[in-house]
Amino acid sequence: MTIKDSPKRYGTISRVFHWTMALLILWQFLSAGAHYFLEDTAIESFFWPTHKPLGVVLLAMDFLRLLWAIINLSTRPHSINLLAKLGHLSIYFLLLATPITAMIRQYGSGRSFDIFGAPIFPGFDGDRIQWMLDIGSDFHGEAGWVLLLLIVGHIFMAIRSKKNPAKINVMPRIWK
Numbered sequence: 001m002t003i004k005d006s007p008k009r010y011g012t013i014s015r016v017f018h019w020t021m022a023l024l025i026l027w028q029f030l031s032a033g034a035h036y037f038l039e040d041t042a043i044e045s046f047f048w049p050t051h052k053p054l055g056v057v058l059l060a061m062d063f064l065r066l067l068w069a070i071i072n073l074s075t076r077p078h079s080i081n082l083l084a085k086l087g088h089l090s091i092y093f094l095l096l097a098t099p100i101t102a103m104i105r106q107y108g109s110g111r112s113f114d115i116f117g118a119p120i121f122p123g124f125d126g127d128r129i130q131w132m133l134d135i136g137s138d139f140h141g142e143a144g145w146v147l148l149l150l151i152v153g154h155i156f157m158a159i160r161s162k163k164n165p166a167k168i169n170v171m172p173r174i175w176k
């Protein structure tokens, strides 16, 4: 196993990104789901406080992961087909767009924002910035749910391809 990707398999760093982010994203959707479906319950109080900080961490990780993908572009496995390639690109894009729209709204609210005690941006006096609030309200939750749909499709296709003897040897390796 190499650190970098090779044409037949993803290397250690891509795998660590893939599987740690998969777990963190699962948690992120538990908090979003609790907020949406179980408002004012103990389950929401447990999950929701992690939503903003973890969202910012995921944004930073996705930037680094994208950078790593670009560095490995000429050596990493080719996607199995065009649909898989477009699907992965859309996941990358929505993993940026979903938290960025929320960050824009957060900034526009004029309230200071920090995560784990580290300042992200200071607040400001005066009116809230309406167009920034609108970007978050119009797109954040929606982008998040579309991302979830794509991820469910991605997992379904990965399991289906793994079970298909015709594809098993051409599928890029990300599990072992």
Ligand code: HEM
Binding pocket: 014, 018, 021, 022, 023, 025, 026, 069, 077, 078, 079, 080, 084, 088, 089, 091, 092, 151, 154, 155, 158, 159, 171, 172, 173, 174, 175
């Ligand atoms: C939140 C969950 C997940 C996300 C966001 C995600 C995202 C991605 C992305 C962006 C890629 C392209 C390679 C890369 O750039 O790292 C990829 C590849 C892959 N993923 Fe996932 N994934 C998730 C969960 C899973 C799960 C649960 C499975 C297994 C059931 C899986 C199986 C695969 C396989 C087999 C590949 C390689 C396929 C290829 O390159 O054509 N993924 N995933």
Ligand code: HEM
Binding pocket: 028, 029, 032, 033, 035, 036, 051, 052, 053, 054, 055, 056, 058, 059, 095, 098, 099, 100, 102, 103, 106, 136, 137, 140, 141, 142, 144, 145, 147
């Ligand atoms: C990958 C990162 C993120 C994902 C996948 C995600 C996903 C979601 C989803 C699906 C919802 C809809 C739940 C509902 O309507 O109650 C939501 C709501 C929300 N998210 Fe996020 N989120 C992410 C990052 C962030 C960040 C970074 C912030 C703040 C800086 C944030 C703040 C909020 C807030 C305040 C709501 C409730 C209001 C609304 O529906 O827009 N999220 N998020």
